[in-house]
Structure formats: C-alpha cells, structure tokens
Amino acid sequence: MPLPPLFANLRLPVIASPLFIISCPELVIAQCKAGVVGSFPSLNARPISQLDEWLHQITEELAVHNRANPDRPAAPFAVNQIVHKTNNRLDEDMAMCEKWQVPMLITSLGAREDVYNAAHRWGGIVLHDVINNSFARKAIEKGADGLIPVAAGAGGHAGALSPFALMQEIREWFDGLVALSGAIACGKSVLAAQALGADFAYIGSAWIATEEAHADAAYKQAIVDGRADDIVYSSLFTGVHGNYLRSSIVNAGLDPDNLPESDPSKMNFGSGGNAPAKAWKDIWGSGQGIGAVSKIESVAARVDRLEAEYREATANLSANTAPFLT
Numbered sequence: 141m142p143l144p145p146l147f148a149n150l151r152l153p154v155i156a157s158p159l160f161i162i163s164c165p166e167l168v169i170a171q172c173k174a175g176v177v178g179s180f181p182s183l184n185a186r187p188i189s190q191l192d193e194w195l196h197q198i199t200e201e202l203a204v205h206n207r208a209n210p211d212r213p214a215a216p217f218a219v220n221q222i223v224h225k226t227n228n229r230l231d232e233d234m235a236m237c238e239k240w241q242v243p244m245l246i247t248s249l250g251a252r253e254d255v256y257n258a259a260h261r262w263g264g265i266v267l268h269d270v271i272n273n274s275f276a277r278k279a280i281e282k283g284a285d286g287l288i289p290v291a292a293g294a295g296g297h298a299g300a301l302s303p304f305a306l307m308q309e310i311r312e313w314f315d316g317l318v319a320l321s322g323a324i325a326c327g328k329s330v331l332a333a334q335a336l337g338a339d340f341a342y343i344g345s346a347w348i349a350t351e352e353a354h355a356d357a358a359y360k361q362a363i364v365d366g367r368a369d370d371i372v373y374s375s376l377f378t379g380v381h382g383n384y385l386r387s388s389i390v391n392a393g394l395d396p397d398n399l400p401e402s403d404p405s406k407m408n409f410g411s412g413g414n415a416p417a418k419a420w421k422d423i424w425g426s427g428q429g430i431g432a433v434s435k436i437e438s439v440a441a442r443v444d445r446l447e448a449e450y451r452e453a454t455a456n457l458s459a460n461t462a463p464f465l466t
C-alpha cells in the first residue's frame with residue numbers, strides 16, 4: 141500500500157518514538173527537520189498549559205523551517221496518548237491536539253474507539269502500539285489506522301515476541317500502516333524492518349544519546365556505553381514488563397539478577413509504580429539495540445548516519461540477493 145501523503149516529506153522510513161520525560165520540543169523539532177517523524181508523550185508537558193505551548197512552538201518552528209526550505213520540508217510530528225484508565229488528562233490532551241490539528245497520534249496501553257474517532261474528525265491518523273497479534277486485531281477493529289508492533293528487545297514497555305513472528309502474523313491479515321519497534325538503532329535494521337513488511341522503523345533508545353534529548357548526561361553516556369547484555373527485562377518498576385539499563389538498577393541499590401515480580405494491581409505509569417526507585421527517572425529505560433550507538437551527537441548527525449547506513453545496506457542487500465534471483 142502506498143504511504144499516505146502525510147509522509148511525502150520523509151527522508152527515511154523512520155518514526156522517532158515517544159520517550160517519557162526525554163522527548164521535548166527541541167528533540168521533536170530536530171527530528172522533523174532532519175526528515176524523520178518526531179513524537180512526544182503528551183504527559184511530558186506538565187501542567188497541561190505547557191502542552192498548548194509545546195504544540196504552538198513545534199507547529200510554528202516547523203512552519204518557519206518549511207517556508208525557508210521548500211525543497212526539504214520537515215517530516216510530520218506525532219503526539220503520544222497513554223489511553224490507560226489511570227491517565228486522567230486524556231480528554232483535555234485530546235482537546236489540545238484537536239486545537240493544534242496534530243497530524244498523527246500514537247496511542248498506547250489500550251485500544252479506544254472514541255480516541256480514534258476524535259482524531260479522524262480533525263483529519264489526524266492514529267497508530268496504536270501492540271505487543272501481540274490479538275491486541276493488533278482489536279485496535280484495527282476499533283478503528284486505528286495503523287499498528288506499532290513492539291517486539292522483544294524494545295526500550296520501555298516491550299513485548300516478548302520475535303519481530304519475525306509478529307510481522308509475519310500481522311501481515312497475514314493487515315495491509316495498512318505498520319511501524320515495527322524493538323532494538324532498531326542503525327540503517328541496516330531500518331532496511332530489515334522494511335524487508336519484514338513494515339512501512340516504518342520505530343526507533344526509541346537511540347535518540348536518548350543525542351544533544352537535544354532531555355536526559356541526564358550520565359543516562360546519555362550509559363546508552364553509548366551499553367550493549368544488549370546490559371539490558372534487563374522486568375515488570376517491577378511499572379507493573380508492565382519493560383527493558384531497563386542494568387547499571388541504573390544497580391545504582392538504585394537493587395540486584396538486577398534477583399528482582400521480584402510486581403503487583404499488576406498497582407500498575408502505575410510514569411510515576412514509579414511499586415518499586416523503591418522511580419521508573420524512568422532513576423531506572424533508565426533502554427532497548428537492546430544500543431550497541432549501535434557509539435557517541436552523543438546531534439539529531440541531524442544521527443539521521444545523516446542512519447541514511448548513510450541505510451544506503452550502504454541497500455546496496456549490499458542487492459549484491460547479496462542477486463545470485464539467488466537470476
């Protein structure tokens with residue numbers, strides 16, 4: 141299926157995923173200007189009046205950029221709505237998205253027909269993130285425009301399924317928009333996501349080690365230093381399974397190899413759950429793909445690198461597949 145016109149200005153098939161605390165207007169604007177979809181969780185803007193200011197700033201700065209660079213206009217941006225029942229800001233945040241005609245929403249933790257319908261009324265599209273095929277079916281039945289399969293190894297709340305299995309099952313019945321998520325951090329993996337049938341690669345952790353990200357210097361450096369072996373999968377911190385940096389768990393005085401299970405009835409997003417240390421602030425989320433991140437650099441430099449890697453991978457793939465396609 142051809143991509144909708146909204147994505148006509150993309151330089152790469154990449155969506156920069158929303159990151160709790162870390163995604164701020166500077167990061168989103170830099171991502172969009174560099175040619176990939178930028179996004180942020182609405183809950184990062186606190187209080188709600190700040191969401192109004194952020195949407196104003198992002199809309200204005202991208203419009204200025206587009207006027208100055210008609211040959212290289214910015215990619216669109218997206219707002220992430222946590223649609224879980226514990227989010228008591230959802231209605232107000234949706235009203236703000238309507239006010240600013242946000243082009244795309246990313247919904248997580250629940251499929252909500254009313255949210256999809258509201259976005260469609262102002263012409264927005266909605267991608268919903270899922271960790272398995274049955275949640276995927278539910279979201280599409282309720283009216284989501286596309287899916288974000290969150291495979292094993294993703295940063296933050298992550299699934300446990302292989303991206304191969306997840307993509308194959310979803311593409312058996314769904315031919316709409318799909319953004320594959322989980323441990324994607326280099327151009328080769330972006331191409332691999334497309335080979336699996338995804339329209340986009342959905343990249344999170346790699347943006348943490350950028351100059352524009354709103355994260356502690358130590359967190360950025362831990363992403364640079366970390367590799368797949370340094371990632372721990374646990375439900376302790378928010379009540380939902382997710383991937384976190386081992387060093388941050390040790391620094392919080394916990395043993396990463398002997399973490400207790402959480403109590404799901406105390407599910408709590410964004411404020412620490414039932415663990416002694418605060419998830420996201422003290423316990424640092426990260427996916428398994430960070431071995432590809434070798435330095436802290438600007439978003440523009442990271443996107444240049446992704447593009448160079450993607451071009452090289454595409455050329456190598458053509459050479460590698462040619463002998464089998466004669």
Ligand SMILES: Cc1cc2nc3c(=O)[nH]c(=O)nc-3n(C[C@H](O)[C@H](O)[C@H](O)COP(=O)(O)O)c2cc1C
Nearest residue numbers: 157159160181248294295296323343344345425427
């Ligand atoms: C620190 C951190 C914070 C995150 N916060 C959110 C969030 O607020 N909302 C959301 O939908 N996903 C969130 N995610 C998940 C990402 O959007 C995305 O699915 C994931 O980062 C992709 O895997 P990767 O990190 O391996 O690239 C977060 C991930 C990380 C690492």
